[in-house]
Amino acid sequence: MKPVYFGPPKPLDPEEWWGHEDLRSNQDTSIRPFKINFTTEMIKDLKSRLSNHRKPAPGLEGAAFSYGFNSGRLSWWTQYWSEKYPFSDREQFLNSVPQYVTNIQGLDVHFIRVKPKVSKEVTVVPLLLLHGWPGSVREFYEAIPLLTKYSDDHEFVFEVIAPSLPGFGFSQASIRPGLGPYQMSMIFKNLMKRLGHEKFYIQGGDWGAVIASAMATYYQENILGYHSNLLFVLNGCSMIKTLVGAVLPSLVVEPDLASRMYPLSSYLSFLMEESGYFHLQATKPDTIGIALSDSPAGLLAYVLEKFSTGTMKSNKFLEDGGLSLSYTKEQLIDNLMMYWISNSSITASRIYIEFFQIDNILMVLDKTPTKVPTWALQAKNEIIYQPENILRLKYENLLGVTILENGGHFIALEKYEEYSRDLYRAVTAFRDYHRRNH
16 A cells, blocks of 8 residues: 655656557657548538437426427537538637647647737737537637737737647547646646746636646646636635634625525535536546447537536526527537547546545645645636635635636636636736736
């Protein structure tokens, strides 16, 4: 049995190899252009599967999405995907941003890289955007033009680097166990170094927030600032504060924000109801992954149900899950295509089980503070809310918190204008911080 480790986070190995061993001595470190390809064979197979999916049992009257994806809506979606989704136009759209692949620690990592077209007098700063599950780099397409276009409102503009997480989309998956979000943080630090950026800003939501938080903890000299739409702290002190607030909320959270945390019983009930997929993917990801890899109808139902409730809890009471209130059909299917054509449903699901491996748990990163300047964007309907006094338990230089009265878990896609504005606001604060503390 391994000895239990209670010290500071163990350093990560910058040379840890996740690919085939025989490629280690002949690694191709070049940066190669990449195009998404909707092949004729793939489209034909996909349409056949969608058109011939087995009709599910009818949904219960009035149940809407409260039992999961409303089976009565499945045929509408599969018919749209098969017969009306404009494959050629969407392929062209998905290739409208420059994309590349490079080998990092044995894995070909896919990433978007958009450099702004500005004069030499304009300051360009590097920004790493990290997505999560069941999202993809597709979440950033609407925000990228706003982040890479110079405006007189700011003294800088972003160079955007948005990679697919290993095992997601067009990034290769590890061939052996152990590649969790903490280990991915090293891969992305190495990616940014490969691209010429020793110091850079990061933004993350969902698993991207876990990876970015690890980067802000391990590589405090490299991270100039960390912006997150899912900033949270899970350690003994944060749990004690949360429990105290369950009795006296005013000791922990402002009255106008208390409903985002309390009553605690309601919040825990919501987590129990909505986290079944989390337990499944944290224990047996390959089982559900096989089903999602074989059936596009199953993939659609599984993922769109998450987009429904993740965007707003009350969407589950709407017949269509409220999906059309926040997204277009094309946006949602584009994201599904990222999983389908890359056959990455199994490998993407594994991030859950890797996170809960004992070595990762014992890293206790949330017990380790970081001095990296940090900013939180807190949407009204995000799945986790914590006030500043809890966030500061880890993020010592929390420079600001933006409270949104709308929006949900997929804020980069749902509210891309607010998301982009807040990134500019945060990085302006980060740059001022570094000037004062140079």
